Amino acid sequence: xxxxxxxxxxxxxxxxxxxxxxxxxxxxxxxxxxxxxxxxxxxxxxxxxxxxxxxxxxxxxxxxxxxxxxxxxxxxxxxxxxxxxxxxxxxxxxxxxxxxxxxxxxxxxxxxxxxxxxxxxxxxxxxxxxxxxxxxxxxxxxxxxxxxxxxxxxxxxxxxxxxxxxxxxxxxxxxxxxxxxxxxxxxxxxxxxxxxxxx
Numbered sequence: 001x002x003x004x005x006x007x008x009x010x011x012x013x014x015x016x017x018x019x020x021x022x023x024x025x026x027x028x029x030x031x032x033x034x035x036x037x038x039x040x041x042x043x044x045x046x047x048x049x050x051x052x053x054x055x056x057x058x059x060x061x062x063x064x065x066x067x068x069x070x071x072x073x074x075x076x077x078x079x080x081x082x083x084x085x086x087x088x089x090x091x092x093x094x095x096x097x098x099x100x101x102x103x104x105x106x107x108x109x110x111x112x113x114x115x116x117x118x119x120x121x122x123x124x125x126x127x128x129x130x131x132x133x134x135x136x137x138x139x140x141x142x143x144x145x146x147x148x149x150x151x152x153x154x155x156x157x158x159x160x161x162x163x164x165x166x167x168x169x170x171x172x173x174x175x176x177x178x179x180x181x182x183x184x185x186x187x188x189x190x191x192x193x194x195x196x197x198x199x
Contacts, residue, residue, distance in 0.1 A: 032110075036106060117133060
């Protein structure tokens with residue numbers, strides 16, 4: 001087998017599961033501009049309706065986690081439940097307003113045209129360990145109120161590398177336990193080459 005330099009996949013070319021990186025940026029930008037950006041208020045109504053439906057299911061199951069009342073500390077649970085619901089073809093159990101119906105139509109058209117929806121996580125501005133969605137070129141947080149309950153449930157913005165860093169192992173081990181007060185971490189020393197991927 002000839003393993004020349006050109007035939008070996010670079011580790012930095014691999015998109016890791018949950019890595020906040022736009023794959024096929026030109027296509028996702030075009031699709032986002034066509035389907036998502038003109039419908040941001042409607043998408044917000046849709047995602048808020050989905051989140052409200054998820055809350056009805058999750059809160060009774062786990063009203064308290066680590067001494068904190070729902071939704072505090074449950075961003076992963078909320079994000080995973082929203083993703084499961086979005087992956088269902090039938091969302092008839094979710095009550096939708098007129099604006100939310102239009103948001104669902106924009107979301108569905110975007111996805112049918114090849115628009116990407118990924119669950120991602122990482123360091124947001126060095127302040128929070130975040131679970132969120134990357135929808136085309138949009139960053140969507142449907143669990144924005146799980147650290148600070150006075151924040152709105154929903155947040156969206158254009159993906160911005162200055163604000164949304166790739167996961168940093170050192171940031172997790174140093175900053176997030178203090179910020180969240182609930183993360184135990186172990187320093188990774190077995191794969192020092194990962195630093196090139198996750199820095």
